[in-house]
Amino acid sequence: MTEWQCLTVKCQCLRMRLRNCGVLDIRDCTASAQKVVSALSAYDIPHEHLLTRDIRRRFPMFNVSDKDQAIYDPNGGLIRADTALAAFQKMFKQFGGTLHDKELVRSVKPGSPAKVVTSCSIYAASSVVIAAGPWTGKFASALGLSLRLQPIKVIPMYWRIKPGQEEAHQSGKFPCFIDARGETKGSFDMYGLPCEEYPGLVKFMSVSLKFPEGHGFKLAPAVGKAVAELVTGREPTYNMKPFKIGRFDTLAKL
Numbered sequence: 001m002t003e004w005q006c007l008t009v010k011c012q013c014l015r016m017r018l019r020n021c022g023v024l025d026i027r028d029c030t031a032s033a034q035k036v037v038s039a040l041s042a043y044d045i046p047h048e049h050l051l052t053r054d055i056r057r058r059f060p061m062f063n064v065s066d067k068d069q070a071i072y073d074p075n076g077g078l079i080r081a082d083t084a085l086a087a088f089q090k091m092f093k094q095f096g097g098t099l100h101d102k103e104l105v106r107s108v109k110p111g112s113p114a115k116v117v118t119s120c121s122i123y124a125a126s127s128v129v130i131a132a133g134p135w136t137g138k139f140a141s142a143l144g145l146s147l148r149l150q151p152i153k154v155i156p157m158y159w160r161i162k163p164g165q166e167e168a169h170q171s172g173k174f175p176c177f178i179d180a181r182g183e184t185k186g187s188f189d190m191y192g193l194p195c196e197e198y199p200g201l202v203k204f205m206s207v208s209l210k211f212p213e214g215h216g217f218k219l220a221p222a223v224g225k226a227v228a229e230l231v232t233g234r235e236p237t238y239n240m241k242p243f244k245i246g247r248f249d250t251l252a253k254l
C-alpha cells in the first residue's frame with residue numbers, strides 16, 4: 001500500500017478524493033521506456049509495458065507514432081490537494097500537534113534550543129523543519145546555507161475537449177498521463193489529468209527538462225515520514241543518502 005493509500009484509509013471520514021485512474025507514461029523509444037520499466041520492476045511496482053498498437057487500442061485519445069511506447073501504472077491516480085491537506089492537518093492534530101495558521105515566520109535562529117521568531121511570538125524547539133517551498137532559499141541564506149534553489153513559475157493550462165468526446169476524458173476512462181517524448185529531443189515534457197476540475201477541460205502542464213518540477217505533492221506523505229523520522233531520531237524507512245544536504249556542495253553553519 002502506498003503512503004497515500006494508507007492516509008486515505010486512516011482518514012475515511014474526510015472522503016479524501018484519491019482517484020485511482022492509472023497513469024500512462026508515453027516514451028518515444030525503447031531505451032527511454034526501458035528506464036521506467038527497470039525502475040518500476042526494481043521496486044515490484046505493478047505496471048504494463050504497452051507498444052504502439054496497445055496504446056492505440058486502449059487509449060485511442062492519445063496521438064502516438066509507430067515508434068512510441070508507454071508504461072501504464074494501474075495504481076496511479078489523482079488527488080485533490082485541498083482535501084489531502086485537510087487530512088494531513090486532521091491527523092497532525094489527532095496525534096497532539098498544534099497548528100498556528102496565519103502566522104508569518106520572520107526568522108529561525110539555530111541553537112539549543114533553536115528559536116523561531118514569528119509575527120505573533122517566539123518559540124523554542126529542539127528541532128526545526130523549514131518547509132517553506134519556494135521561499136525556503138530566504139531562510140537557508142539567513143542560516144548561511146547556499147542551496148542554489150531557484151523557484152520557477154509554472155502555469156497550468158487547459159485543453160478544450162472536442163465536442164462528443166467528453167465522456168472518454170473522464171477519470172475512469174482517461175488516465176493521468178506523462179508525455180516524456182520531449183526528453184530525447186531536449187525539449188519539454190508534459191503531464192496532465194482527466195477532466196476533473198472544470199467541465200469540458202483537461203488540465204496539463206509542461207515541465208522543463210532543465211528544471212524538473214511538479215512532483216512535490218505526490219511525494220509529500222513519504223517526505224513527511226522521512227523528515228519525522230529524522231527529527232525524532234528513528235531508523236529511516238528510506239535510503240536518505242541521496243538527499244544529504246552535502247549534495248548542494250554547501251558550507252552549512254548549522
Ligand SMILES: Cc1cc2nc3c(=O)[nH]c(=O)nc-3n(C[C@H](O)[C@H](O)[C@H](O)COP(=O)(O)OP(=O)(O)OC[C@H]3O[C@@H](n4cnc5c(N)ncnc54)[C@H](O)[C@@H]3O)c2cc1C
Nearest residue numbers: 103104105131132133134135154156214215216217218219
Ligand atoms: C501549477 C502547479 C502544478 C503542480 N502540479 C503538481 C502535480 O500534479 N503533482 C505533484 O506532485 N506536484 C505538483 N506541483 C508541485 C507541488 O505543488 C509542490 O511540489 C508542493 O506543493 C511542495 O510542497 P511544500 O510543502 O514543500 O511547499 P508549498 O506547498 O509551497 O508550501 C510552503 C508553505 O510555506 C508557507 N510559507 C512560506 N514562507 C513562510 C513564512 N515566512 N512564514 C510562514 N509560512 C510561510 C507558504 O505560505 C506555503 O503555504 C505543482 C505545482 C504547481 C505550482
